Amino acid sequence: MNIILDRPRIADGQDYSPPAPPPRLALRPANAAPGLLDGAWWPRSRDLTRExxxxxxxxxxxxxxxxxxAVHPSLWPVIPHKVPASGHVVHVGWFNEQDANKLLLLSYTTGRLDLLVIPPECDLAAATRLMAAAADPRCRRTASGIMADDECLTVRRGEADWEAEGGAPSAAGTAAMAVRAGGMWA
Structure with missing residues (x-):
């Protein structure tokens, strides 16, 4: 009989946990002018304690x-009060007033970082676009604004594919795309 342990034991009896994979993170250049976002983070799950x-x-x-x-509670099923990090503990809080697609990190010495949170279920192509947009020094969009812009592009691409196959966009769909493309969403 084979036994497989989730956490193999090492010789001295201590639990061994494999190192966490590096975070999927894109930051604006350090010398860039301040903007609404400082970059983007693409977690692998919705488990804050793990991510x-x-x-x-x-x-x-x-x-x-x-x-x-600080996080918005709508994206995270469980929000721990504290999370261990290397050599210290970080306090975690939530605010309903905060942009739902943003993560706020604070430092006593440097200030704060505002990161776009890309949903873990996002595909690689969309996540790459979103990370590039959030880390672009010229970006002046909010986290939800960037997400809405990318959603709009996805809708347009889907409708373009449909039209190429002989379909035609509906009047409501065309009006909705026009409003989104005109920058009505913030």
């Missing part, structure tokens, strides 16, 4: 020591 430590460890090394994180 935040790798993000915090990376930002502790490359940006500043993260002390607090």
């Amino acid at each position: 935040l430590p790798a993000l915090i460890d990376t930002l502790d090394r490359s940006w500043a020591r993260v002390t607090r994180v």
Whole structure:
């Protein structure tokens, strides 16, 4: 009989957990003018306890020591009060007033980072577009604005494919695309 353990034991009896994969993160250049977003983060799941430590460890090394994180509760089924990071504990809070697609990270020494949160279920092509948009120094859109813009592009691409196969867009669909393309969504 074979026994497979989720966490193999090492010789001294300690649990061994494989290292977490590096976070999927894109940041604006350090010398860029301040904007509404400082970059984007694409977590692998909606489990903050599992996802935040790798993000915090990376930002502790490359940006500043993260002390607090704020999220919008609509994207996260469970929001822990504290998350362990390398050598310290980070407090996690939530705000309904915060942009639902944004993660706010605070540091006592440097200030704050605002990151677009790309849904874990997002496909690679869309996530790549969203990360590039959020990390672009010229971007002046909110996190939800970037998400809406990309959703609009996806709708347009789908309708273009449909039209190429002999269909025609509906009047309501055309009007909705015109409103989105005109920048009515923030």
